[in-house]
Amino acid sequence: PYLNxxxxxxxxxSMIRQLYKEQRTFVEVYQxxxxxxxxxxxxxxxxxxxxxxxRSVTEPVGxxxxxxxxxxxxxxxxxxxxxRLKKDGGRGTxxxxxxxxxxxxxNSSLERVLFQWQAQSGYYxxxxxxxxxxxANAAKPSTSTSQNQSKGKKQRAKTSNLSPxxxxxxxxxxxxxxxxxxxxxxxxxxxxxxxxxxxxxxNGQILRIVGYLNHNDACQRASMARSPPVPLHPHVYRVAxxxxxxxxxxxxxxxxxxxxxxxxxxHGMEGDPSQWNFRYLILRSDSSRLYRMLSRHHGIxxxxxxxxxxxxxxxxxxxxxxxxxxxxxFTACIAxxxxxxxxxxxxxxxxxxxxxxxxxxxxxxxxxxxxxxxENGHGVPLCFMLFYAPTRNRQTSAxxxxxxxxxxxxxWANWLASRGGxxxxxxxxxxxxxxxxxxxLLIVFPGIILLLCKFHLRQCWTNxxxxxxxxxxxxxxxxxxxxxxxxxxxxx
Numbered sequence: 001p002y003l004n005x006x007x008x009x010x011x012x013x014s015m016i017r018q019l020y021k022e023q024r025t026f027v028e029v030y031q032x033x034x035x036x037x038x039x040x041x042x043x044x045x046x047x048x049x050x051x052x053x054x055r056s057v058t059e060p061v062g063x064x065x066x067x068x069x070x071x072x073x074x075x076x077x078x079x080x081x082x083x084r085l086k087k088d089g090g091r092g093t094x095x096x097x098x099x100x101x102x103x104x105x106x107n108s109s110l111e112r113v114l115f116q117w118q119a120q121s122g123y124y125x126x127x128x129x130x131x132x133x134x135x136a137n138a139a140k141p142s143t144s145t146s147q148n149q150s151k152g153k154k155q156r157a158k159t160s161n162l163s164p165x166x167x168x169x170x171x172x173x174x175x176x177x178x179x180x181x182x183x184x185x186x187x188x189x190x191x192x193x194x195x196x197x198x199x200x201x202x203n204g205q206i207l208r209i210v211g212y213l214n215h216n217d218a219c220q221r222a223s224m225a226r227s228p229p230v231p232l233h234p235h236v237y238r239v240a241x242x243x244x245x246x247x248x249x250x251x252x253x254x255x256x257x258x259x260x261x262x263x264x265x266x267h268g269m270e271g272d273p274s275q276w277n278f279r280y281l282i283l284r285s286d287s288s289r290l291y292r293m294l295s296r297h298h299g300i301x302x303x304x305x306x307x308x309x310x311x312x313x314x315x316x317x318x319x320x321x322x323x324x325x326x327x328x329x330f331t332a333c334i335a336x337x338x339x340x341x342x343x344x345x346x347x348x349x350x351x352x353x354x355x356x357x358x359x360x361x362x363x364x365x366x367x368x369x370x371x372x373x374x375e376n377g378h379g380v381p382l383c384f385m386l387f388y389a390p391t392r393n394r395q396t397s398a399x400x401x402x403x404x405x406x407x408x409x410x411x412w413a414n415w416l417a418s419r420g421g422x423x424x425x426x427x428x429x430x431x432x433x434x435x436x437x438x439x440x441l442l443i444v445f446p447g448i449i450l451l452l453c454k455f456h457l458r459q460c461w462t463n464x465x466x467x468x469x470x471x472x473x474x475x476x477x478x479x480x481x482x483x484x485x486x487x488x489x490x491x492x
Contacts, residue, residue, distance in 0.1 A: 030045070070114050109200070112196065236282065240253045314330075348424055351428040352372055353453075387404055402439040405440035428449045432453050
């Protein structure tokens with residue numbers, strides 16, 4: 001089975017691997033050929049085993065179940081081959097599990113599910129927080145040099161037989177302990193029980209069972225330490241997702257959720273509510289899953305850091321490459337309600353300041369800031385404009401032009417007009433000597449008066465003077481005279 005999907009401590013992993021090595025696990029293949037006389041008895045045997053262990057492949061996992069679904073995959077059988085279904089609904093040919101040689105119907109589907117015994121203490125919650133922490137940091141580049149990395153690996157080899165990942169996990173156990181709250185109904189006692197089941201989705205016939213179904217003494221004596229969490233009904237998620245897809249906010253979704261509960265419009269609301277195995281009210285804790293579902297619907301892998309997702313979409317050599325995004329440029333305008341209010345107060349029919357900075361972070365991101373000046377002469381930010389430098393651009397500071405600045409300024413002006421009911425019109429703008437900034441301002445605000453920033457103007461003059469005159473020796477009176485005259489001109 002795919003043991004890496006189970007939440008196990010290092011001790012559990014070692015013990016389970018030893019069980020498989022010594023062939024002390026349960027492995028059984030069942031008949032599924034309808035034309036065979038032994039199929040019925042074989043399937044009865046599989047069903048009996050399931051019933052004895054509290055499992056059913058045809059029924060969803062409810063509150064009373066002691067098994068937790070940890071991983072699954074599906075295949076479609078047709079035209080003599082198995083095709084694995086991808087998570088996004090696509091297909092990819094793959095070698096699926098082999099049964100006893102039974103003849104399945106064309107286009108039938110097979111499903112493989114991995115369950116872990118968690119209600120009585122097999123579920124190691126710290127493994128999950130460790131794994132998520134490591135995944136979140138796996139894509140971040142190391143700041144150490146290759147020489148230091150090599151030296152560190154040699155030192156680890158001398159002092160420990162654990163892999164770097166295992167060592168990091170052991171250290172994180174103490175760092176992260178206490179930050180997460182365990183929600184599993186039973187306390188952890190290291191139970192090894194798990195089962196890997198392959199069956200036909202259409203009729204529930206079981207093809208194979210692999211796993212370890214024995215429980216340790218502490219697990220059998222364990223009592224419930226906390227109430228099991230009540231899951232939200234799948235129909236509630238589907239309705240909420242449809243609202244998100246059309247642009248509804250979370251407040252609207254919760255309002256509609258309460259109305260549907262009052263009118264009992266969700267599936268499965270028949271009968272006595274005290275007997276329901278699901279809840280229907282959307283809680284604050286459900287919002288993160290809703291947005292993860294929305295991301296998956298759009299093909300976004302939420303477990304991958306955002307910057308890695310963007311890189312893969314823009315990298316022509318990546319499987320996730322998006323040609324449309326590659327031709328476009330990643331841009332964002334940021335303006336809070338306070339900034340919007342300040343824009344109308346200090347920028348409209350008044351003066352704004354525009355300048356860019358290129359050392360914002362270690363990514364090739366450029367930031368341009370639009371500012372106003374308040375009644376005390378202090379600068380007030382009106383808008384932040386972020387965008388990525390073009391792919392494979394050697395110098396971040398050269399990764400923009402008049403066009404991208406025009407688009408950002410125009411989008412900001414349109415947004416202000418849509419909310420304020422009037423056109424935003426600054427009378428004066430102060431910039432540095434960058435002609436791209438000044439050109440964009442004239443395109444978006446044709447009647448604006450452009451002024452040069454005195455500081456940037458002097459800086460430009462100084463840099464050009466140093467470039468033309470070069471180093472001045474002590475006795476080079478001609479250059480010294482020219483320098484003095486130019487400095488006097490700069491000060492005027």
